[in-house]
Amino acid sequence: MIAPRRMGPLDIESAGTCDVLVAGSGAGGFAAALTARLHGLDVIMIEKESLFGGTTAFSAGVIWIPVNSHQKAAGVIDTREDALAYLTHHVGNRLDRARAEAFLDSAPAMLDLFEREGIAAFTLATSWADYHPDEPGASQGGRSLVPDDYDGRALGPWFTRLRPPIKTMTAFSGMMVGRNDLPHVFSMTRSARSALHVGRMLARHARDRLRHSRGTRLVNGNALVARLAVSAFERGIPLWLSSPVVELVYGGGRVTGAIVERDGKRLEIGVRRGVVLACGGFPANDELKRRLYAHVAAGKRHVSLPPSGNTGDGLRLAQSVGGTFHGEVHQPAAWTPVSLVPQPDGSMVPFPHFFDRGKPGYISVDRRGRRFVNEALSYHVFVPALIEACRDDPQAEAWIVCDHDAIRRFGLGALGPAPLSVRPFLRSGYIKRSNTVIGLAEACGIDAARLERTIGEFNGPARRGEDPSFQRGADAYQRFNGSPDHKPNPCVAPLDKPPFYAVRVIPSELGTFAGIRTNASAQVIDSDSRPIAGLYAVGNDAASVMGGTYPAAGITIGPAMTFGYIAGRHLADSGSQHPAT
Numbered sequence: 001m002i003a004p005r006r007m008g009p010l011d012i013e014s015a016g017t018c019d020v021l022v023a024g025s026g027a028g029g030f031a032a033a034l035t036a037r038l039h040g041l042d043v044i045m046i047e048k049e050s051l052f053g054g055t056t057a058f059s060a061g062v063i064w065i066p067v068n069s070h071q072k073a074a075g076v077i078d079t080r081e082d083a084l085a086y087l088t089h090h091v092g093n094r095l096d097r098a099r100a101e102a103f104l105d106s107a108p109a110m111l112d113l114f115e116r117e118g119i120a121a122f123t124l125a126t127s128w129a130d131y132h133p134d135e136p137g138a139s140q141g142g143r144s145l146v147p148d149d150y151d152g153r154a155l156g157p158w159f160t161r162l163r164p165p166i167k168t169m170t171a172f173s174g175m176m177v178g179r180n181d182l183p184h185v186f187s188m189t190r191s192a193r194s195a196l197h198v199g200r201m202l203a204r205h206a207r208d209r210l211r212h213s214r215g216t217r218l219v220n221g222n223a224l225v226a227r228l229a230v231s232a233f234e235r236g237i238p239l240w241l242s243s244p245v246v247e248l249v250y251g252g253g254r255v256t257g258a259i260v261e262r263d264g265k266r267l268e269i270g271v272r273r274g275v276v277l278a279c280g281g282f283p284a285n286d287e288l289k290r291r292l293y294a295h296v297a298a299g300k301r302h303v304s305l306p307p308s309g310n311t312g313d314g315l316r317l318a319q320s321v322g323g324t325f326h327g328e329v330h331q332p333a334a335w336t337p338v339s340l341v342p343q344p345d346g347s348m349v350p351f352p353h354f355f356d357r358g359k360p361g362y363i364s365v366d367r368r369g370r371r372f373v374n375e376a377l378s379y380h381v382f383v384p385a386l387i388e389a390c391r392d393d394p395q396a397e398a399w400i401v402c403d404h405d406a407i408r409r410f411g412l413g414a415l416g417p418a419p420l421s422v423r424p425f426l427r428s429g430y431i432k433r434s435n436t437v438i439g440l441a442e443a444c445g446i447d448a449a450r451l452e453r454t455i456g457e458f459n460g461p462a463r464r465g466e467d468p469s470f471q472r473g474a475d476a477y478q479r480f481n482g483s484p485d486h487k488p489n490p491c492v493a494p495l496d497k498p499p500f501y502a503v504r505v506i507p508s509e510l511g512t513f514a515g516i517r518t519n520a521s522a523q524v525i526d527s528d529s530r531p532i533a534g535l536y537a538v539g540n541d542a543a544s545v546m547g548g549t550y551p552a553a554g555i556t557i558g559p560a561m562t563f564g565y566i567a568g569r570h571l572a573d574s575g576s577q578h579p580a581t
């Protein structure tokens, strides 16, 4: 243990104390740290890994903020009552109303403060509907916001410490493709404007690669985290890397500090106000996944997307001082299907299937060759349907199947659209191809006769834009993810142009939903629901405010940032007579 020495107020290693210690450098951690700092507190951020950004850096960085101030200019009508009605209806009896209301009350203020201070910058996705847009109070678009691009060069030497995006989600050695780039990528061979947009992306990337290990035009979660990090550094918040918080110090009825491992030493850092746990939940904890994920408990394959450092440390730390675990959520994690992309070194890197499933010309089938779900529904709905369809099978796995027109227009999984070549993906075995449906089924190990029947039955109505089995394309969310120029139904087209292609998908998660019980002020609470003084949990360390459901795009990072903001303000208030404004 290092003896505390008094030096500069933020020189924590020598001073030994600070107002607030934040464990974890994702969206939740940065939001808490920056809010506390904006309110005048001395803050230190502690990150376990050698890279900062956590799952947030892998993500699309989308946030869900009902009644946000961008809506007015875009002509979007939204009310707090509608948003609460939607959550009440969708989450049902698992909704913690006090936390949900705290989220709705504080989220717009968080966004306004962060944008005013230059800490965050977002663009409203006006037609990105909530995921269940026909439920009461749902929005047809305008509650989800996409982070603006950011220039990674602003990070200076820290750029190499920003967690890069998942490899399979970049092109040409590290070029990021954002949510707003996708329509251009899909239309680059049909529209001069789109071709120009993609051409500019490629030119910038080519220039970047002369000087940098990857592209510096950051989009999605990388842009969000980089902007947060630069804002934190500018405001004098130190960030220690490779320094896990391993213990909490508790005394006199409150958390008074934390033990951090750094350079082989155990350092005690005292806190005057509190510790914020923002360690990103437990997606890398195999034991907890065996306990909480039914398909994993049944021995079925599951490959997690989040980084390997998210091992549930926050949960363990909270429980060590009386915090409690809340596993009574609809789903223990935010599910998504992934395919596994073979790498030259023999390893497999997952690719999340957010969009291709619901585009025209694609269906998903189980090994019996049956469709089992409306493929255009959200990833969080798709995976439970897949697991259920494969209940009696040795594995939970399905195939996304498409025809030649579809793959050239939209790609398939990690393969982008034409002019990108299918060949490397065929060679690696990632994608299967055949001139006949029967041949494709045999290559995948799917019941061939049944697949042929399934596609035949699908194609007839699909020619009229109909899907009598699952009503694909029936709501605004599905149509948003379809292809707007495809008529009459943006989500449905027959699979009738050989060759046919397929990729296998299995369950994965974007992050965990079960977590530490917290109150509306983001304080960790004990089994009697009393707050543990000096201890907060935000992001995926806290149990999902959505009760384990996934109502819309951005429902984990929106609340992560909002409860980070709430924690920061509460910490500021906790030592003053004057409440934070």
Ligand SMILES: Cc1cc2nc3c(=O)[nH]c(=O)nc-3n(C[C@H](O)[C@H](O)[C@H](O)COP(=O)(O)OP(=O)(O)OC[C@H]3O[C@@H](n4cnc5c(N)ncnc54)[C@H](O)[C@@H]3O)c2cc1C
Pocket: 023, 024, 025, 026, 027, 028, 029, 046, 047, 048, 049, 051, 052, 053, 054, 055, 056, 057, 058, 059, 060, 061, 062, 063, 064, 166, 243, 244, 245, 246, 278, 279, 280, 281, 305, 306, 307, 309, 310, 311, 313, 314, 352, 509, 510, 511, 512, 538, 539, 540, 541, 553, 554, 555, 556, 557, 558, 560
């Ligand atoms: C591909 C993908 C796309 C996604 N897109 C979206 C999206 O658009 N919108 C959305 O809302 N959600 C999205 N998600 C989910 C979202 O990324 C996560 O839910 C969210 O980023 C979690 O934020 P966090 O702050 O809780 O944790 P993280 O961002 O995971 O950060 C936690 C950090 O804590 C560190 N840590 C762990 N243990 C310790 C310790 N003992 N001491 C110190 N540090 C520690 C970790 O190393 C990590 O860096 C996506 C996820 C993926 C994988």
